[in-house]
Amino acid sequence: MNTLRSTAEPTxxxxxxxxxxxxxxxxxxxxxxxxxxxxxxxxxxxxxxxxLGGKTLTEWxxxxxxxxxxxxxxxxxxxxxxxxxxxxxxxxxxxxxxLGTDELGRDVFARMLQGAFVSLSIGFVAVGISMAxxxxxxxxxxxxxxxxLGFITLDTLIxxxxxxxxxxxxxxxxxxxxxxxxxxxxxxxxxxGLTRWMGTARFVRAEFLSLREQDFVVAARALGLPAWRIMxxxxxxNAMAPVLVTATIGVASAILxxxxxxxxxxxxxxxxxxxxxxxxxxxxxxxxxxxxFFIPGLAIFVVVLAFNLLGExxxxxxxxxxxxxx
Amino acid sequence: MAGFLVRNFLQRLVLLVIVSVMAxxxxxxxxxxxxxxxxxxxxxxxxxxxxxxxxxxxxxxxYLQYAYxxxxxxxxxxxxxxxxxxxxxxxxxxxxxxxPLFIGATLIVWTLSFPTGIHAAVRRGSYYDRGSTFVxxxxxxxxxxxxxxxxxxxxxxxxxxxxxxxxxxGMEDAPLLHRGMDxxxxxxxxxxxxxxxxxxxxxxYVRSQMLExxxxxxxxxxxxxxxxxxxxxxxxxxxxxxxxxxxMFGLMLPELIGGSVIFEQxxxxxxxxxxxxxxxxxxxxxxxxxxNLIAAVLTLAGTLISDILYAVVDPRIRLT
Numbered sequence: 001m002n003t004l005r006s007t008a009e010p011t012x013x014x015x016x017x018x019x020x021x022x023x024x025x026x027x028x029x030x031x032x033x034x035x036x037x038x039x040x041x042x043x044x045x046x047x048x049x050x051x052l053g054g055k056t057l058t059e060w061x062x063x064x065x066x067x068x069x070x071x072x073x074x075x076x077x078x079x080x081x082x083x084x085x086x087x088x089x090x091x092x093x094x095x096x097x098x099l100g101t102d103e104l105g106r107d108v109f110a111r112m113l114q115g116a117f118v119s120l121s122i123g124f125v126a127v128g129i130s131m132a133x134x135x136x137x138x139x140x141x142x143x144x145x146x147x148x149l150g151f152i153t154l155d156t157l158i159x160x161x162x163x164x165x166x167x168x169x170x171x172x173x174x175x176x177x178x179x180x181x182x183x184x185x186x187x188x189x190x191x192x193g194l195t196r197w198m199g200t201a202r203f204v205r206a207e208f209l210s211l212r213e214q215d216f217v218v219a220a221r222a223l224g225l226p227a228w229r230i231m232x233x234x235x236x237x238n239a240m241a242p243v244l245v246t247a248t249i250g251v252a253s254a255i256l257x258x259x260x261x262x263x264x265x266x267x268x269x270x271x272x273x274x275x276x277x278x279x280x281x282x283x284x285x286x287x288x289x290x291x292x293f294f295i296p297g298l299a300i301f302v303v304v305l306a307f308n309l310l311g312e313x314x315x316x317x318x319x320x321x322x323x324x325x326x
Numbered sequence: 327m328a329g330f331l332v333r334n335f336l337q338r339l340v341l342l343v344i345v346s347v348m349a350x351x352x353x354x355x356x357x358x359x360x361x362x363x364x365x366x367x368x369x370x371x372x373x374x375x376x377x378x379x380x381x382x383x384x385x386x387x388x389y390l391q392y393a394y395x396x397x398x399x400x401x402x403x404x405x406x407x408x409x410x411x412x413x414x415x416x417x418x419x420x421x422x423x424x425x426p427l428f429i430g431a432t433l434i435v436w437t438l439s440f441p442t443g444i445h446a447a448v449r450r451g452s453y454y455d456r457g458s459t460f461v462x463x464x465x466x467x468x469x470x471x472x473x474x475x476x477x478x479x480x481x482x483x484x485x486x487x488x489x490x491x492x493x494x495x496g497m498e499d500a501p502l503l504h505r506g507m508d509x510x511x512x513x514x515x516x517x518x519x520x521x522x523x524x525x526x527x528x529x530x531y532v533r534s535q536m537l538e539x540x541x542x543x544x545x546x547x548x549x550x551x552x553x554x555x556x557x558x559x560x561x562x563x564x565x566x567x568x569x570x571x572x573x574m575f576g577l578m579l580p581e582l583i584g585g586s587v588i589f590e591q592x593x594x595x596x597x598x599x600x601x602x603x604x605x606x607x608x609x610x611x612x613x614x615x616x617x618n619l620i621a622a623v624l625t626l627a628g629t630l631i632s633d634i635l636y637a638v639v640d641p642r643i644r645l646t
Binding site: 036160161163164166167168169171172175176177179180181252256259260263264276279280283286293297300301304305308309312 | 340341342344345348349352353356456459460463464466467468469470471472475479580583587588591602603606607609614617618621622625626
């Protein structure tokens with residue numbers, strides 16, 4: 001989003017007449033008319049507030065304690081009142097379990113709040129890693145494509161490596177690494193990130209191949225700018241559009257991948273609560289305490305749907321073929 | 327054409343070697359050894375462990391282990407660490423179990439996505455279009471196992487049929503017809519569930535391909551000639567929109583292995599996905615590496631087939 005603003009603002013500041021023609025402005029105008037995408041954006045805004053608020057309320061200023069075990073209050077349904085026998089420290093705020101309690105009497109609302117931040121950070125960190133790797137490798141392949149290293153060009157080397165990575169079935173690869181490495185939330189983020197950069201790398205390479213010949217890059221090179229500056233300051237912002245779409249949808253699928261890993265028992269381990277592992281643990285109580293299964297399931301569904309709809313809206317707004325026909 | 331085939335085949339062969347070396351390094355460099363899976367087993371004495379390690383070449387340098395793996399794979403003598411069974415027949419047996427699931431899911435995906443996608447594209451912006459867009463995105467946004475659990479509960483409650491596993495226990499002596507029907511029931515729900523994401527993705531893809539084609543000049547010409555709408559859509563537009571889908575047959579091949587782990591786990595289906603999952607858990611490297619190699623072969627064969635098919639159906643494309 002930063003790149004969005006930084007490329008749009010200078011134009012609007014200096015020449016207000018031209019600003020409606022700025023590609024990002026145009027993009028926003030099209031996107032704003034897409035009601036599904038806007039709905040997704042609204043859900044994500046609410047989610048961002050919830051995740052940050054949840055992080056604050058469950059970790060820094062503990063109002064909702066996700067780890068408090070209350071064995072007399074296990075399997076209470078949503079909106080149930082807390083037992084009067086509970087000590088003052090263990091009572092949920094207001095004496096009510098908003099979303100019920102689980103098999104250990106932990107407050108599901110508190111756990112969902114904590115999990116929102118963890119699930120989102122898994123999505124964003126994984127996508128951040130995959131974007132970074134994809135942009136660097138794709139950029140190198142596109143910019144230094146003809147440089148020869150011994151008998152093959154850099155481009156061939158990087159793209160063959162990308163193709164080799166594409167040959168691994170993703171979930172299979174993630175499982176191999178996650179099962180063999182000690183379980184930790186960072187391993188999961190890194191592994192999900194490192195197994196999904198290939199699409200980004202290919203996009204960025206293709207964009208770089210065409211950008212490399214354009215006047216502004218030739219001019220930058222003539223000015224004697226260092227190569228990294230040309231690549232990352234001048235070329236990357238121009239290649240960002242497809243990458244942002246991939247990233248938006250990537251967050252959604254990273255959250256889904258985490259829940260699938262939790263289902264197999266290799267997701268994020270306690271004490272971290274993620275929506276994926278609340279859901280995976282809840283399936284054992286689907287008859288006795290259906291809220292343990294439905295609340296995280298529906299939450300994942302809504303959030304992933306929001307990311308997907310926003311990503312699809314962005315893709316449509318960026319597609320010039322479809323745009324002109326509106 | 328022949329030059330293209332030979333060159334691509336060789337390139338893919340090189341890639342295959344790279345993939346297998348990478349997989350081998352990854353599996354062996356990760357912490358944990360196959361003989362440590364069950365350290366609490368009192369029957370495993372130090373000398374037994376040493377014997378095991380020697381039998382499976384675990385103390386040799388990595389490149390030698392790779393060489394042993396390649397040699398055993400091609401002579402067909404590759405044995406699983408877990409039960410010392412030959413790996414290839416083991417995989418083949420599970421592959422045959424996965425195949426009906428894959429075929430069922432593929433049939434469901436292709437028969438449902440085309441009508442949905444074409445209809446949405448022809449009526450762009452209508453309620454149907456927006457509704458199907460939303461439903462498609464809803465379908466890929468549900469965690470697969472969440473939806474599967476709901477469907478299992480619903481199917482078992484309403485129809486009273488068993489859906490877990492490949493067949494009902496105790497049906498071995500039933501007449502062939504009954505066994506077949508039982509098998510079909512067991513097959514239906516898992517293939518439907520593994521098809522869900524595919525339907526959503528493919529119908530979106532059909533829609534966008536149709537949209538590109540519907541705006542072309544030759545479609546306008548067909549309309550201007552006064553042809554009826556069905557002829558325009560199905561004979562002139564659809565045929566051209568179909569080109570990329572021919573190639574998707576090839577690209578779907580690797581799904582046969584990669585896409586099945588979760589659903590085979592949910593439905594207790596003894597297929598290749600579960601085999602590889604169990605093999606990973608048991609650190610059964612020969613099985614893991616061989617399944618991975620097969621997946622890579624399928625991926626590479628798939629892209630090659632799709633390139634060739636594209637050239638076959640689209641005369642504008644020349645393979646050089």
